Amino acid sequence: MEPVTLAIPSKGRLKEQVDACFAKAGVALKQIAGARGYRATVEGHPGIDVMLLSSSEIASSLAGGDVHLGITGEDLIREAAPELEGRVALLKPLGFGYADVVVAVPRSWVDVSTMADLDDICAAYAHKHRKRLRIATKYTQLTRAFFAHAGISDYRIVPSAGATEGAPTAGTAEAIVDITTTGATLKANGLKILDDGVILKSQATLAMSLAAEWDTDMRAAAAALVGRFGATLPS
């Protein structure tokens, strides 16, 4: 049987939380010697091959079918696979790694508090400045879908690799879409979240790639593993 690959975060806070989650579920990982800590096996589940990847790599691997199972943020999964159906199945939210993906604007915009206000501003800005209002984000897909749903089209996405919340102060964008847990970082950067600007309430999620190759044996091995976390595979 081909092994079922499970991708889990390789570093940072999320890795610690995943380790704790495994411990709680009584699932023990064993490092593979010589793999420099990037491969592991699961005690009692010989058909599972664990790979340690970065969180965003896990999301794109799930979307592309390069791994069978994965644990990463729902925000990253939805960003990597905008139309989830047929590509990735979200099996179980794991109760940690909480983060909201939100639309935030400068606090000095005292006339703006809703997406409808932002729509007005975008149109006025395009008219007055002869260019589109810029939204800095690493969530290009989520932003596009949410803005389209809110009826906003007069804007432009500026891809941001990091420190997105500083973009309005730096002058590289007017507003942002980013994750926040407490809102403190946004506040410190003079930003506020729009009343109806929460795009997604995300948390770490156990997910299954529907794009990967599966057979009956592999499904059985995967079902046994995810069962330890209280999840079942979709039929």
Add this chain to the structure above:
Amino acid sequence: MPAFPTYGPEEIGALNKVAGAVLGVFDKRGYTRLEPAILQPAQIFVDRSGEEIRRRTFELTDPSGRELCLRPDLTIPTCKWQVESGGAYPARLCYHGLAFRHAPGAGEFYQAGAELLGLADRAAGDVEMMSLTAEALRAAGLTEFDMIVGDLGLFATLVDALDVPAQWRGRLKRNFWRSGYFEALLARMVAGGTNEAQRAVDALHGLKLMDLKPAIEALIDKEGDAPLGGRTREEIVERLTIQASDGAAPRLDADVAEMITAFLKVSGPGEAALEDIRTLTKPVAAKMVKPLAAMAERLRALKGLGIPPERIRFVAHFGRNLEYYTGFVFEFWARAGEVAGGGRYDTLLESLGAPRGTTAIGCAIRTERLVKARGL
């Protein structure tokens, strides 16, 4: 048709014949042919096209990091050429070539198009473009077609004439073609409702106009060193002033919302549809006279072009999802589907650097569809 077809001699011959006929008409009517580059800087399209086009544009980065795209339409490069070449107006330009837009299983299509730029007499321009398109289709061998016409200007005039809070006029005009979203928006406006910004407006309520500006400035200052983004303080002051002038908790009158809803539902044979609108908008008849007369004039012109009135449908909510259209819009349909479309886009040239008020109307003919439609 397969997703990525290779045209053989027969298909090439058929396409060339149709394109030749269309371009022949354009040439005869004084339209000069251009050949814009396929690879274009992305920014010019990103800043001007609607979301629908942008979402479907193939963007790429060249090795030096420049953002490029495969042209999603030929109108913008054609207009840009006119502005940059400093040519005289009115200008008559045309093209035939590939446009690239992502769609399930497809990505490119041929279109022939004509643009009439800077003709001050809009009514004459409307007629010229309709007649040019009809003649080109006929020359290419399509004798039977239906038309859909609309006018974004009619809705804009109606919204301006009705008792709508000033701050919401733009919102209604911008979103009228989004079915579903628009109805929800209208319902929200009728229901009223408060939010954070509304509280700012409430705080300003009752202030005299001369006291508004300092009061708004104080609200902004309260936020300390928060960034302004690319907006200016004046923009914020201006927008809040308008909102404050609408009074506390603005609402849209239910009757007004009803009239807007009824207007957008109007659809049917041209003359009858216009009569429906006349009846419907009686309370603001004086304001609607001019744009309704202009539409009636166009219908008369179409009759003169030998297009029977029963084949022309007026659809009030018809606006084409391209965003740069501003007024009259039209489509020609064969049994196989839409074969040509076009309309007025009076703000695009100015945004490209032409003198204020430079008019524009154009059409695009889907030559591959025309080949198929002729075969039926």
